[in-house]
Amino acid sequence: MIKMSFTKESVNKTPIVDTVFVIVDKAKKAKEEVGAENVVDATIGSLYSEDGKLVALDTVFESLKKQDNRVLAKYATSFTGNPDFQKAVYDWVLDGNSKLYHEVIATPGGTGAVGMVVNECLEEGQTIILPEIAWGSYALMAQMHNLKVENYSLFEGDHFNLTSFKETCKKVMEVQDKLVMIINDPCHNPTGYSLTKEEWKEVVDFLNECSKTHKVVLLNDIAYIDFAYGQAKAKEYYSVFDGISDNMAVIVAFSLSKSMTSYGLRCGAAIIMAQQEEIVQEIKIVFEKEARATWSNINNGAMAMFVDVLENHLDEYNKERNYYVNLLKERSDIFVKEANEVGLKHYPYKEGFFVTLSMDNETRDKYHEALMANHIYTVKVNKGIRVAVCSLSLDKIKGLAKKMKDILDSLNE
Numbered sequence: 089m090i091k092m093s094f095t096k097e098s099v100n101k102t103p104i105v106d107t108v109f110v111i112v113d114k115a116k117k118a119k120e121e122v123g124a125e126n127v128v129d130a131t132i133g134s135l136y137s138e139d140g141k142l143v144a145l146d147t148v149f150e151s152l153k154k155q156d157n158r159v160l161a162k163y164a165t166s167f168t169g170n171p172d173f174q175k176a177v178y179d180w181v182l183d184g185n186s187k188l189y190h191e192v193i194a195t196p197g198g199t200g201a202v203g204m205v206v207n208e209c210l211e212e213g214q215t216i217i218l219p220e221i222a223w224g225s226y227a228l229m230a231q232m233h234n235l236k237v238e239n240y241s242l243f244e245g246d247h248f249n250l251t252s253f254k255e256t257c258k259k260v261m262e263v264q265d266k267l268v269m270i271i272n273d274p275c276h277n278p279t280g281y282s283l284t285k286e287e288w289k290e291v292v293d294f295l296n297e298c299s300k301t302h303k304v305v306l307l308n309d310i311a312y313i314d315f316a317y318g319q320a321k322a323k324e325y326y327s328v329f330d331g332i333s334d335n336m337a338v339i340v341a342f343s344l345s346k347s348m349t350s351y352g353l354r355c356g357a358a359i360i361m362a363q364q365e366e367i368v369q370e371i372k373i374v375f376e377k378e379a380r381a382t383w384s385n386i387n388n389g390a391m392a393m394f395v396d397v398l399e400n401h402l403d404e405y406n407k408e409r410n411y412y413v414n415l416l417k418e419r420s421d422i423f424v425k426e427a428n429e430v431g432l433k434h435y436p437y438k439e440g441f442f443v444t445l446s447m448d449n450e451t452r453d454k455y456h457e458a459l460m461a462n463h464i465y466t467v468k469v470n471k472g473i474r475v476a477v478c479s480l481s482l483d484k485i486k487g488l489a490k491k492m493k494d495i496l497d498s499l500n501e
Contacts, residue, residue, distance in 0.1 A: 169194025
């Protein structure tokens with residue numbers, strides 16, 4: 089009997105390995121068994137308050153609750169998003185730092201924006217360029233659309249590994265006529281690294297050279313940008329994009345999930361930018377069709393809330409958000425300082441929700457189990473262990489690095 093598939097033959101049928109929510113569930117059960125005070129739950133990639141509650145910014149959700157029921161219930165004016173939302177997103181994200189031609193398409197979270205690039209900018213069998221340490225869904229999206237992946241080493245010492253990035257791009261250029269790559273910055277998930285403006289300039293200068301013979305699409309995933317410690321200064325690197333060549337496009341993936349602490353509302357945007365209006369329009373037309381064919385419409389209430397907050401409650405929103413930006417910095421400062429003091433190795437951290445300990449994958453697997461045996465719950469990533477400082481109180485963070493270092497050392501005894 090011939091074995092046939094009910095789904096695409098090209099799709100990998102191996103069950104998805106959930107490295108996050110399975111561990112989240114284990115941490116939850118541990119809290120029930122031994123008490124929350126005896127468990128360190130560093131699994132959750134969401135911002136939590138000092139009393140262990142999910143942060144849902146009052147400014148944001150008061151605005152949402154005040155929206156008329158019909159605003160919340162109705163379809164958006166277009167499957168590409170409401171015009172006032174599109175303008176608000178562009179103005180908020182770019183903050184006056186770019187003059188490129190642009191279009192904005194609303195998406196279900198930043199994931200929708202990333203997905204459109206992965207789905208529509210390469211042919212099946214072509215290769216997308218990803219960092220070797222990254223959010224796991226990038227590779228999963230590539231797999232689901234039958235793309236190959238080439239990884240570049242993310243770090244050289246304490247800075248971005250431009251050499252590996254260049255080598256990987258050149259390798260891909262030998263087999264196809266287009267380059268598509270993802271750079272998750274600032275506040276990289278899972279390491280917390282942010283490129284300097286000078287590093288961004290080096291990246292763009294190199295890609296401009298590549299664009300002399302190949303079309304280039306750079307996806308900049310900025311999911312965590314509104315919790316960057318530099319705040320408005322964190323957006324100044326966008327001015328570097330104004331120096332891209334005529335044969336290159338930049339697509340920025342923006343998410344309300346982090347910026348508005350509205351993880352479940354699933355609202356974000358793809359900002360398409362290029363020197364040539366024709367390039368922007370070509371990508372826009374294809375992305376519009378992808379939007380219509382895939383999700384059809386975006387949460388109208390979330391878009392209305394975003395516009396209302398920025399137009400009518402901006403000062404309150406900034407004040408409330410900045411309180412948590414400062415709290416996040418205080419938490420990360422403590423963990424990184426103590427980790428350095430006890431020799432707990434981690435990737436270069438600058439800002440953001442996560443710090444990642446550096447190690448080979450064999451050690452990582454043993455270490456992850458040993459941590460859980462001591463009621464410390466973290467997330468495994470390639471070549472490391474992700475610690476979500478965003479979800480840990482100051483009390484839980486103080487002394488944590490030493491505990492983790494002691495457990496790591498015990499593996500070698």
